[in-house]
Amino acid sequence: MRRRPAVLIVGGFGALTGTGTALLMLPGAAAGDESADFMTALFTSVSAVCVTGLYVVDTPMYWSVFGQVVVLCLMQLGGLGIMTMASVLSLLVLRRFGLRMQLTAQAETKTLGLGEVRRVLGLIVLVTALFESVVMLALTARLFAGYDRPLGRAAYEGAFYAVSAFNNGGFVLHSDNMMGFVADPWFCLPIIFAVIAGGLGFPVLLELGRRLRVPRRWSLHTKITVAGTAVLLVCGCGAITVAEWTNPATLGPLSPQTKLLAGFFAAVMPRSAGFNTVDIGSMYPATLLVQDVLMFIGGGSAGTAGGIKITTFALLAFVIHAEIRGEPTVHVMGRRLPEGVQRQALTIALLGVALVMTCTLVLLVITPFGLDQVLFEVVSAFATVGLSTGITPDIGVAGQALLVALMFIGRLGPITLASALALRERPRRYELPEERPIVG
Template structure:
């Protein structure tokens, strides 16, 4: 059949540069996929560092500063950006008066982004760029629920979210964040209105506090901070609830939403997180109650009921919340040391809290208990915990202690400040807690850079940092002769 005139297929008309644009996007997706395949941890750290860089740039703009035409100094912009994305809460400027509406909007959005976690955020961005959630992207997100996935070797799926459930986990992260923050936000509005603020200001303060509390950041939108609500038990209770939920970790929230009626189906990770968190919360409150009961600068002027409540509030905030109704510099030295220990432990894995995580502490305790009993393995809730978890826990603690020690030595050398104050603020930075004795605000620029680096290393996680810096694990086809050194 002869072709009819005019029916010949014409080449598709493409706008100039369309193929180049598609090639450029394809190249970006290829580069991202390649980086994810070779080192998911390095990709996550790169994403997180990029977010800090973008936030620093935005906060450096003159429009971000209130009442000033000059730009924010680089040290303050970088420190605030790091504290925002790392959801730390330490500040070098007055957060309530220094930033313009634009600057506050940047910080508000940054707290939510940072609260999602390093690897979870990297997974979402990887999904956006590559247009799919492939196996590698799922591995990134899954490693945020179980740090052991960053290392070679078998991992028990009962201890964390299964690989096939990562999509549900990412949805839980977004939905639970918005839902919890919205409930806290609505509940706080009456308390802020009762302080005499107009409706618009009350809505803004309530939204800011709800985000700052759930993400465990600890930024204050009002000049007086939580002190203004010192006698408002409803407001303080909402803050404690938001901080507590944020510190549990999204894997725990994910499990509780599905099986809250059947605790026997909870994984060992969920049980260890809840048990250790509640135990530390009660122990911390009792410690503050006993140590600060007669301190006239803190709780000494209050009755037993008020002191007990504020002790529980303090115990909650030292786990990573960062809010304070008293001056940390007024605490006794013994209370500062207790706070140091609670901050260093932090909250749950894959949570908005920092520190070495409560499950790390639980594994170390179970190892010591098993050794004291002469048991061949660690056990918890009828399950055996493999010994490689102990090696991982010890590595996390050593990395964390090293970071804190090095930063403390440098800050002491720079400021010549008292050791207990420097150690307090450095641990607060590493554990992304946000409590301060007042030292951080007076740091010189070089001290601010050191503290910013400490916050970054504390937030990305010691396990993630170690996995990113280490080369691929090599296979060793032989074993060397065994010999036992003397320990203890």
Template sequence: MATTKWWQYPARLLVLVFAAAVLVGTVLLALPLATEGPASAPLLTALFTATSAVCVTGLIIVDTPVYWSTFGEVVLIGLVQLGGLGIMTLASVLALVVSRRLGLRMQLSAQAETGTLNLGDVRALVGGVIRTSLLFEAVTAVILVTRFLVGYDEPWSQALRLGLFHAVAAFNNAGFALFSDNLESFSGDPWIVLPVVVAATAGGLGFPVLLELWRRMRTPRRWSLHVKVTLITSGALAVLGTLMVTTFEWSNPATLGLMGVPEKLMNGFFHGMMPRSAGFNTVAVGEMEQATLLGTSALMFIGGGSAGTAGGIKVTTFAVLLFVLLAEVRGHPSTHVAGRRVPLDVQRQALAVALIGVAVVILSTVYLLLISSFPLEKALFEVTSAFGVVGLSTGITADLPPTGQALLVLLMFAGRLGPITLAAALALREKTRRYELPEERPIIG
């Protein structure tokens, strides 16, 4: 009997690895050495922060630069790096396992044939993820360090600390910042704002997309359906998000209203991109209009690309459902995208992931409303941010009761791993019926 290898069950490994990382992070952050004060962090504070870091979210219940010591900040950004690398690596392995189990060609490999995944594939994939991550983080860090040195007269040690921390957090889509107001103090500085949003966008696209773009940048006709759908949908959502934030907040004196036109456009673009990736903010999110909060919640729920550092149900899931809807409206018997037919099992998987996500968000929002006095839009925003592992907040996280904070911990963990493992489980459990029952149509609508 053949020995079962660990990489043949990456979905199970994914949950175990992240749970172990959260446990280790909680222990380290609970040490007295990790806080600025003489006392150690309470267990819930350490658990919440560790989960937020490992799941590359960025939600906080304490002021990061004030509460955590240098050791705590190192632990924090280390957990972010491990969480980002872990999700890109293990999710990519999982995608490769699914593709080979189903006998499909996969762009993660030069020639993916039906068969088992061997150790060489895993090593090559892990190496590619690490090199890609370090490259983007290094370029972003150089820009940020230089800016802190030249533009803000920070000493070398402080500029290096700030640049490295925010570069790693940006690419891994974790909205942790070493400033109490996040990045609000830099809302007028394009040398801080734009590198952060570019790094976060790159990490949110996903390793399969980045790898294929690197290999076939000059031949877009050869791009896979996954890459085409991810790029087109992400671009469309970026434009819609930017228009939404800029339009709704244009005259709001608490956000964009007092800025000049160039700053309004830049910060509108920044906050149009952030909901589907990292949780950085350059304006006070809690002061946004209710329409903006609702639209941002929708973008956070959709999320970013598969096998990337962003969360949500993923843009490909959203795109598949959208194309299914268009096909149904047009009366087409099957769904076609970019010259390819989308299999029925993929359509069912997308529907399952989306509906389960909706149910989780609704039930969690109802629970927060029952245990707190916060309005619906803020409770929904906080829940969606946790589920979408975004990290944006209206400022109510720290004021939630302990049971509410514990719920957000579960949502961050489930939101980080749930859509990935659920989609893989549905794909790998696909079975062929040996018989079919008589057909009968219920009334729809």
């Protein structure tokens, strides 16, 4: 893990994806008489393992109960794997830089102890089980009491949605996604709670559990993640609700209270969840662009959310603020931001933009769809969100293969790139003469 983290991570997720593809191609996985073809199984497996939620077939109609359980397990293992690897890589990075300030023999081993890894893994499993159990009970009770579901079916749907929500998976058991629950706060709010919790990231959840009442003692990472999440949710909810308030195909026919609930739901889901209670394909272009931005930013680090992460976006904003003020260094909430972290944030953001633009251009060439739809689909795949305007099943095998690669890169790329940049950082032994080119 210390020497080749990227190889181990990509290999592990590749093996899990291959296993999921093989299981979904079994005769009993599809509800019909014929087995799923390779591309359908591969696309579904990658989307589940990368907790994206894009799909090329209708999950409740195409897959049997066995196939749905396979998707459920892939989401759970994918979510646990993402939180585990991101947390362990964070420990590796912190240990590496902590060594510079320690002189003990134990610190100089430059290794992450097996006991520490086991402790992290145990805590992640415990936190995941706790949140999913609470949400499952709430959803099961609501489906049983409010929708006359048999207890067994209510428990199954409650468990599926709890796992899908906390892991930001985006898979559903209803053909209209969650549009049938648009006016039901007792169903929507537990889903929102699970999505936000999973998107904050394991380090933040752990710190909030220990120091919830003393914000002044929170780490810089937790402060940025919590504050950034709040700002994005408020701004996103306001922008989406105002833009769609009179849209007859989305929020227009709803009551004011339901409009607010649906608007908030629509602002939370671009963090990486992929659920929708209104028709995404009928939203105005301005609303789609707002969701593009929210999806690209994503959620917290070392969590199940995708995107370039809130911390990356926030750090770039702090860098811009310092540059505008003419300050030589970047100060954030009483701390100075290292130059290496600034370069890492800039690298991840610009590479993400380049990847999204390149894939958007390719899909515009090989498909008949417009820019709004194609850009939305590409950003959703890169940020592993799962929201869709409905064009994914119709973009052809080549387009679907491109989205498969984009989901895999978008899920693992930012994490492995950030850790690789941090772990490879080393001092330069000399500097060349300085020369300042014209900027702007």
